[in-house]
Structure formats: C-alpha cells, structure tokens
Amino acid sequence: MIKKVLQNEGIQKVLQNPNTQIVLKFLKANGTLVALVVLMLIFSFADESFFTPRNLTNLARQATIIGIIAVGMTMVILINGIDLGVGSIVGLAAISVTMMMQSGINMWLAVLLTLILVGGGIGLWNGFWIAHYNIPPFIITLAMMTIARGMALVFSKGGSIPVEEPQFRQIGGAFLPKTLSAVVILAALVFYFYSLYKSLQEKKKYGIEVQKQDIITSAVIAVVGLGLAFWVFISYRGIPSPVIIFVVIVFISSFVLQNTKFGRRLYAMGGNEEAARLSGINIYQTKIIVFCVVTVLSALAGILLASRLNGASPNLGNMFELFAISAVIIGGTSFSGGIGTITGTVVGVFIIGVLENGMSLLGVPMQWQFIVRGFIIILAVWFDVVTKKKKG
Amino acid sequence: MGEIVLEMKNIIKDFPGVRALNHVNFEARAGEVLALVGENGAGKSTLMKVLSGVWPYPTYQGDIFIRGELKRFHNTKEAEESRVAIIYQELNLIPELSVAENIFLDRQFTKAGVINWSKVNAETQKLLDDLHLEGIKPTDQIKELTVGKQQMVEIAKALSLNANILVFDEPTSALTDKEVEALFTIIRKLKQQGVCMSYISHKMEELEQIADRVIVLRDGQTIGEVTPISEITLEQIISRMVGRDIKDMFPKKEFQRGEKVLEVKNFEVDHPLMPGEKKVKNASFSAYKGEILGISGLMGSGRTELVSGIFGALPKLARGEVILKGKPLSIKTPQDAIEQGLGLVTEDRKRVGLILGQSVLQNMTISSLETVANQWGVINKSKERSLANEYVSKLKIKTPGLDVTIDTLSGGNQQKVIVAKWLNTKPVVLILDEPTRGIDVGAKVEIYNLLNQLIEEGVTVIIISSELPEVMGMSDRLLVMCEGEIVAELSHKDATKEMVMEYATGSRKKEASL
Numbered sequence: 001m002i003k004k005v006l007q008n009e010g011i012q013k014v015l016q017n018p019n020t021q022i023v024l025k026f027l028k029a030n031g032t033l034v035a036l037v038v039l040m041l042i043f044s045f046a047d048e049s050f051f052t053p054r055n056l057t058n059l060a061r062q063a064t065i066i067g068i069i070a071v072g073m074t075m076v077i078l079i080n081g082i083d084l085g086v087g088s089i090v091g092l093a094a095i096s097v098t099m100m101m102q103s104g105i106n107m108w109l110a111v112l113l114t115l116i117l118v119g120g121g122i123g124l125w126n127g128f129w130i131a132h133y134n135i136p137p138f139i140i141t142l143a144m145m146t147i148a149r150g151m152a153l154v155f156s157k158g159g160s161i162p163v164e165e166p167q168f169r170q171i172g173g174a175f176l177p178k179t180l181s182a183v184v185i186l187a188a189l190v191f192y193f194y195s196l197y198k199s200l201q202e203k204k205k206y207g208i209e210v211q212k213q214d215i216i217t218s219a220v221i222a223v224v225g226l227g228l229a230f231w232v233f234i235s236y237r238g239i240p241s242p243v244i245i246f247v248v249i250v251f252i253s254s255f256v257l258q259n260t261k262f263g264r265r266l267y268a269m270g271g272n273e274e275a276a277r278l279s280g281i282n283i284y285q286t287k288i289i290v291f292c293v294v295t296v297l298s299a300l301a302g303i304l305l306a307s308r309l310n311g312a313s314p315n316l317g318n319m320f321e322l323f324a325i326s327a328v329i330i331g332g333t334s335f336s337g338g339i340g341t342i343t344g345t346v347v348g349v350f351i352i353g354v355l356e357n358g359m360s361l362l363g364v365p366m367q368w369q370f371i372v373r374g375f376i377i378i379l380a381v382w383f384d385v386v387t388k389k390k391k392g
Numbered sequence: 393m394g395e396i397v398l399e400m401k402n403i404i405k406d407f408p409g410v411r412a413l414n415h416v417n418f419e420a421r422a423g424e425v426l427a428l429v430g431e432n433g434a435g436k437s438t439l440m441k442v443l444s445g446v447w448p449y450p451t452y453q454g455d456i457f458i459r460g461e462l463k464r465f466h467n468t469k470e471a472e473e474s475r476v477a478i479i480y481q482e483l484n485l486i487p488e489l490s491v492a493e494n495i496f497l498d499r500q501f502t503k504a505g506v507i508n509w510s511k512v513n514a515e516t517q518k519l520l521d522d523l524h525l526e527g528i529k530p531t532d533q534i535k536e537l538t539v540g541k542q543q544m545v546e547i548a549k550a551l552s553l554n555a556n557i558l559v560f561d562e563p564t565s566a567l568t569d570k571e572v573e574a575l576f577t578i579i580r581k582l583k584q585q586g587v588c589m590s591y592i593s594h595k596m597e598e599l600e601q602i603a604d605r606v607i608v609l610r611d612g613q614t615i616g617e618v619t620p621i622s623e624i625t626l627e628q629i630i631s632r633m634v635g636r637d638i639k640d641m642f643p644k645k646e647f648q649r650g651e652k653v654l655e656v657k658n659f660e661v662d663h664p665l666m667p668g669e670k671k672v673k674n675a676s677f678s679a680y681k682g683e684i685l686g687i688s689g690l691m692g693s694g695r696t697e698l699v700s701g702i703f704g705a706l707p708k709l710a711r712g713e714v715i716l717k718g719k720p721l722s723i724k725t726p727q728d729a730i731e732q733g734l735g736l737v738t739e740d741r742k743r744v745g746l747i748l749g750q751s752v753l754q755n756m757t758i759s760s761l762e763t764v765a766n767q768w769g770v771i772n773k774s775k776e777r778s779l780a781n782e783y784v785s786k787l788k789i790k791t792p793g794l795d796v797t798i799d800t801l802s803g804g805n806q807q808k809v810i811v812a813k814w815l816n817t818k819p820v821v822l823i824l825d826e827p828t829r830g831i832d833v834g835a836k837v838e839i840y841n842l843l844n845q846l847i848e849e850g851v852t853v854i855i856i857s858s859e860l861p862e863v864m865g866m867s868d869r870l871l872v873m874c875e876g877e878i879v880a881e882l883s884h885k886d887a888t889k890e891m892v893m894e895y896a897t898g899s900r901k902k903e904a905s906l
Contacts, residue, residue: 206777260771261761261769264758267750276758278745279726282727338747
C-alpha cells in the first residue's frame with residue numbers, strides 16, 4: 001500500500017524536488033529536535049498554561065536534574081556500558097548530604113564529601129569490577145542499584161531528613177538575577193557566532209567543504225533556542241541554578257567528547273573495544289573514569305534535588321535510571337556504543353521533560369504517562385533504525 | 393564428464409550504483425569441479441548467491457536452468473529443494489549445538505512432535521561414515537571441532553539434503569594443509585558420484601590439484617570461455633583475472649642490511665584454555681634495520697601468538713625477553729609496546745583492526761592522538777586533518793574524504809589506513825600479520841610497494857603470511873614456524889617453496905643451531 005503511494009508519479013515529483021530534498025535531509029538529521037518542537041506545539045494548543053515562562057522555567061528545573069545524569073549516562077552507553085544504579089545514588093547522595101549537615105558538618109564540606117564518597121566511591125567500585133574482572137556493567141550496576149537504595153534506607157532509618165541550613169536551599173533553588181541572566185544569554189549568543197566564524201575560517205584554511213545548509217540550520221536552532229530561553233527566564237525569575245549547572249556540564253562534556261583524546265577514546269572503545277586496546281588505548285583506566293563520571297554526576301543530581309526540596313527521603317531518584325537511559329536513547333546514542341552526542345541527549349532530556357510536564361498539566365494519570373513514555377522510546381529507536389538502514 | 397546440470401544465462405544483478413553481474417554465462421556438468429576465480433569484488437559470491445536463492449527472483453535478471461529446467465528461486469529453501477547447496481566461507485553452523493543437531497536442524501525425525509534423538513544420531517553417523525569422516529561423533533559440539541572438521545559437517549549437511557550441485561566458497565581459507573587434503577579427498581569422491589561442484593578460490597595452486605575446468609570473472613563479467621584446466625596456464629588465468637600481465641607480482645627491492653634492531657629471546661606463550669600447553673615454545677630471533685623479516689608457517693603454528701605476545705596483547709600468557717636497540721623492554725600492554733616503538737597490523741582487519749562505523753580520520757589517528765593534541769589532551773582538529781591528508785596522498789589511499797566511514801573503503805584501502813595509523817606512531821619495528829589477506833591482486837602490489845617504502849624510511853619490517861609466494865617473494869630472511877617453534881631460518885636466496893613447506897609441516901626437523 002505505502003509502496004504504491006510512493007510510486008505514484010505526482011508524489012515522486014514532489015519527492016525529487018530539491019526543496020523537498022532539503023526538508024527531508026533536515027528531518028533525518030534533526031528528527032528528535034523536530035519531534036520536541038511538535039510536542040511543545042501540541043501541548044501549547046492543548047493547555048494554555050503550558051507555554052508560559054513560569055511553567056517552562058519549572059520544566060527546565062526538573063528536566064535538568066535528569067539531564068545531568070543523562071550526560072554521564074551518554075558516556076557510559078557510548079563505551080557500550082550501562083549504569084542502572086544512578087537513581088539509587090541520587091537517593092543515597094541526598095540522604096548523605098542532608099545527614100552530614102544535620103550532624104554539624106559545614107554545608108560545602110558535606111557537598112564535597114558526598115560527591116567524593118558517594119559519587120567517586122561508588123564509581124570506583126563499579127569501575128573496578130567492570131574493568132578488572134570484565135563483569136558486564138548491567139550486572140554490577142544492577143547490584144549497586146539495590147545496595148545504594150538499601151544504604152539510603154539504612155542511614156535514614158526509612159524516614160525523611162529535614163534541612164535546617166537556610167543556605168542549602170540556594171544550591172538547587174536559586175535564580176540568577178534577571179539582568180545578569182540577560183547578559184549571560186546574550187554572551188552565549190555572541191560566543192556561538194564567534195566560534196561558528198572561527199570554525200568556518202579553519203575549514204576554509206584547510207579546504208574542507210562547507211555545507212551552507214548545515215550552517216544555516218545550526219544558526220537558526222541556536223538563535224531560536226537562545227531567544228526562547230531569554231523570553232522564558234527573563235520574564236519569570238531569571239535562570240534557575242540547576243539549569244546553569246546543567247549548561248556548564250553539557251558544554252564541558254560535549255567539548256571533551258568532540259575535541260579531546262579522552263573523547264576520541266570513548267568512541268573508539270564503543271566502536272570496537274579489542275581494536276581500541278590493540279591501538280594502545282588504556283581500556284582499564286578509561287572505563288573506571290567513565291563509570292566514576294556518571295556516579296559523580298548522579299550524586300550531584302541528588303544534592304541538587306535535596307536542595308530544591310529542602311530535605312531528603314531515601315526514595316528520591318526512584319526510576320531515574322530509566323528516565324536517563326530513555327533520554328540518551330531518544331537522543332540518538334546507539335545502545336551498542338560508539339555513536340552518539342551530548343547535544344542529542346539534551347534534546348532527549350527535554351522530550352522526556354516536556355512529555356511529563358505536559359501530560360501532568362493535562363491531567364493524564366500516572367499509569368498512562370508510563371505507557372506513553374514507553375511507546376516514545378520504541379518510536380525513537382525505530383526512527384533510528386529506519387534512517388540508518390537507508391544510509392547503508 | 394556427465395551431462396550439463398547447471399546453466400546460468402545472461403545473469404544481471406544490480407546493486408545501488410554498481411552492476412555486480414553483467415551478462416554472466418556459464419554451464420557446469422555432472423561429476424566435475426568447475427573453478428570460479430576472480431579478484432575480490434569480481435562478483436563470484438554474488439553469482440553464487442543468485443544461484444542459491446539468497447538473492448531471490450526477480451532481484452536479478454537472466455535465467456537459471458537446473459537439469460534443463462528453468463528455475464526461479466524465491467528463497468534458499470526452493471534452491472535446496474532443487475538440490476543446490478552452498479558451503480559458505482563463514483560457516484553457517486550453530487556452535488553450541490551438536491553435529492547431529494546442526495545437520496538435521498529443523499528437520500529432525502519426530503513422532504507426535506517429539507524428537508527421536510537416537511534416529512537423528514544414527515542417521516548422522518551414517519552420513520559421516522559415507523564421507524569416511526573419522527574423529528567426528530554425532531554428539532560432538534560444533535565449537536569443539538576444528539574449522540576443517542566443521543567444514544566437513546557442512547558438507548555432510550549439504551549431502552543430507554541430497555544436494556547434487558554443490559558450491560564451495562573459498563573453502564580452504566581457514567584450513568591447515570592436512571585438512572585441505574582431507575577436503576580434496578572428499579571432493580574427488582563426490583566427483584565420482586556424479587555431483588556437480590563449483591569451487592570458488594583465490595589460491596591458484598589448488599586449482600591445478602582439484603579443478604577440471606575453470607571460468608574467470610572480472611568486474612562482473614565472464615572473461616573467456618569455460619576452459620579445461622589442462623589447456624590453460626596459471627599465468628593465463630591470472631592475466632584473465634586482472635586484465636593485465638603481472639610480471640612482477642613482488643616488487644622486491646634489495647637493501648643494505650643494517651644494525652640489529654629487535655632481539656627476542658626465549659619467548660613463550662601459554663595456551664589460553666589448556667593449562668600446561670604452549671602456543672609458542674622457546675622462540676628466539678632477531679630483526680635488522682633495512683630488511684624485511686618474514687614469518688611463515690601453517691595456521692595455528694603460533695605465528696600470530698608470537699607477535700601478539702611481543703606486542704603485549706596477550707597479558708599473563710606471554711613471557712620472554714624483548715630487546716630493542718640493545719635496551720630490554722618491559723611490555724605489559726599494547727600501550728607499552730607502542731610507546732617503546734613497536735607497531736602491529738593485526739591479522740583480522742574487520743574484527744580487531746578497524747573501528748567499523750567510524751570515520752577514516754578517527755581510525756587513522758586513534759593510536760597517536762598525542763601527535764595532534766596539546767598537553768591538556770585537546771585535539772587540534774585542523775592539524776589532525778592536514779596530517780591525515782598527508783597520509784592519504786603519501787600512501788595513495790583512495791577515499792572520498794576523511795569523514796566517510798571506514799566501512800565504505802575497499803579492503804586494500806582499509807589496510808592502507810591501518811598502515812597510516814601505525815606509521816604515525818613512528819614505529820621502530822612494524823609487524824604486519826597477514827597484511828594482504830582478502831584484498832585484490834592490484835592492491836596487494838601496492839601494499840608490497842609500501843613495505844619497500846617503509847624500509848627506505850628506516851623502519852624494521854616483519855611480515856607474517858600464509859601465502860608462501862608472498863612471504864618468500866618479499867622477505868630478505870624467513871623464519872618458519874611449526875607447532876609453536878621456530879624450526880628454520882632461511883635467507884630468501886636459499887629458500888625453496890618445498891623446503892619451507894617441509895619445515896612448516898614438520899616433515900623436516902629443526903636444525904640443532906636454532
């Protein structure tokens with residue numbers, strides 16, 4: 001049936017039209033981004049309170065907590081690993097930081113100790129088993145998922161921990177003042193165009209072909225994205241602190257993946273671990289670092305969450321591993337490693353965030369939200385498989 | 393020779409952008425072995441996939457006649473029913489299952505849906521007996537058998553389907569000499585039984601032994617007629633294959649042998665699975681500047697283990713002294729080896745050499761990122777690109793660009809990318825394990841020229857090859873390995889093919905001095 005429609009002469013003509021070709025190419029390269037825009041449009045029409053600075057600010061605050069974990073998860077999945085323990089680490093970190101403060105430890109010291117002990121410690125432990133004994137990450141982190149959750153319950157004796165330190169609330173709950181926010185966003189725009197100009201010059205210098213369409217696409221996305229951020233944050237209360245932290249983490253990790261030896265090694269290991277080993281890559285060390293990065297970021301997410309809620313319960317972060325993994329997969333990272341980007345993951349994070357926020361606004365019951373989310377994952381992977389097949 | 397049982401007429405098969413088969417015509421008779429030869433990419437395997445229904449009608453054009461009847465297979469099952477079977481290059485057996493389970497996969501003898509295992513095993517035994525296959529039991533697990541025996545099981549499976557048109561797709565590429573002999577015995581037996589066989593091979597010397605007639609494919613076309621093997625010389629076959637005479641297949645240059653660069657003493661590698669057994673026993677040798685050192689030996693003789701061990705790729709299994717320019721090295725990982733000046737082009741390009749799915753650029757610089765990065769590990773992308781472009785022009789790598797995935801390049805060009813990757817680590821010694829496996833004749837010569845170029849640049853080169861003419865044609869000195877031992881060291885002037893084979897097969901013993 002579909003074949004017949006496609007063979008229809010009129011449709012063939014439209015398909016061969018150069019403008020259609022450009023649109024198709026754009027869809028293929030930016031499918032998830034288009035999906036995000038469409039989702040936002042749907043929710044905007046369905047509920048008038050969706051597309052308001054207040055709601056979008058809240059959406060950003062919530063989504064970025066998952067986003068911070070998803071950045072680490074991207075690296076883990078890139079090297080053909082997985083970390084199922086991140087949700088429990090969020091809970092354990094939240095309990096750890098609040099209990100330390102309760103026992104009189106200085107706030108910043110408590111944050112630092114939590115990052116090192118809960119984040120770094122668990123990461124080293126996971127990485128050691130995975131790198132040294134070659135145990136599948138799925139199993140080691142599955143075990144850690146229950147161990148960390150159990151520890152959170154043991155330490156907190158099953159109850160919630162309140163926070164008395166008033167400053168703690170600021171870490172994950174503060175807003176950058178409006179004027180400063182405006183300056184930051186405008187600076188980001190200037191920086192974007194400066195680096196675009198630099199990279200064009202570099203390409204010219206080395207005679208690398210420049211795809212006009214790609215540059216226009218990326219410039220439009222940047223201007224629209226930053227414009228939207230400007231409108232949302234300036235007309236409400238400024239940029240929320242978790243968003244700032246998220247942007248910094250995204251920026252650094254994206255740079256590391258694209259521009260450093262370490263990043264190159266991750267892609268190589270995910271593409272073919274044995275070839276990477278025989279090419280002189282220290283697989284052992286790299287694996288341990290990557291599994292530490294994801295747990296430290298999860299611990300950070302736990303601290304931010306506890307701060308925003310001004311207290312911790314041992315069940316915080318429940319199911320976060322599934323949200324983070326979904327975001328990474330929706331963002332186009334290959335589950336078998338070697339392919340993926342941080343920017344893709346960011347789009348995936350917002351798709352998950354918009355879905356959750358929009359469906360809650362519309363009053364969709366929790367159980368239906370789960371089902372929809374599941375189908376979105378299947379859809380994303382299907383899209384990935386179909387577009388890849390065409391290329392081959 | 394019997395009647396014509398297989399006829400393929402005007403076969404055309406198109407892939408996007410390429411015509412893989414272009415009006416291919418040939419016929420084969422009962423009780424003969426028809427050799428189908430051609431360079432890689434000439435269309436041999438595609439042709440056989442058309443024959444066996446892997447490419448179903450109508451994805452190709454043309455007619456296939458089996459025993460005079462026009463056949464249009466829509467799937468492999470229909471081809472099987474017409475008694476056509478292919479023994480593939482990559483064996484299609486399930487390693488975890490037994491011989492009998494594989495042979496009667498999905499056609500076990502059942503009673504009310506319950507499998508009668510004793511009957512399945514008995515029938516399998518009968519098949520194995522018919523082929524005089526000793527040392528294989530119906531209950532053996534496939535993964536415990538050698539590749540040679542697995543191939544015999546494939547043949548038994550084909551015969552159990554009553555196949556009388558059998559296609560062998562490069563059957564000997566992974567076999568030892570003994571296994572090849574056993575295979576040929578079976579082929580001769582099948583010939584007497586009137587089975588029509590088509591034999592795809594790269595190895596010229598096999599054709600003389602086993603083929604009755606030969607047909608050459610080049611760029612998807614048949615070149616010349618089907619010719620009895622007695623009426624054509626190997627040179628003529630090769631010239632049909634490449635479309636030109638390769639007078640100088642091995643462009644060996646003579647160099648002045650320089651200082652001793654690498655010395656390996658008492659090197660041993662343990663067997664990874666069998667405690668107490670050794671893959672490499674007490675190996676000692678030296679390599680010099682300005683020479684190509686060849687290592688020859690049959691598959692499984694320990695060649696690959698020896699060089700992988702030296703390179704640090706077999707941690708905990710390998711031990712022995714490695715001395716580079718008079719300095720003893722401590723190599724525990726490939727990383728150590730690279731830092732100290734060794735490079736290894738691995739045997740299995742696709743599996744452990746390339747990072748498939750990633751770009752030419754990424755594959756080329758992965759071993760030497762520090763040459764394009766600053767002290768913080770940040771890569772200077774423009775520097776990386778210009779470096780890669782230099783190698784592309786220096787090694788004449790044919791690629792549409794640096795950003796295409798390595799998968800899209802031909803085997804020869806993939807291999808050149810790997811050589812470039814190692815050259816950029818500035819190796820003192822470069823070891824190449826089977827550098828020309830699976831690449832076509834033209835590209836082979838380019839790789840040989842590259843070896844000469846390496847020597848001129850002062851790199852010490854060690855090559856391992858299963859192809860005797862290659863390793864003898866290119867090396868100045870030749871080590872022969874047999875069952876984990878270095879049994880002979882020959883200069884390329886003294887070595888004869890027969891002598892090397894005698895050492896390699898163990899029929900001539902090692903001399904006391906070694």
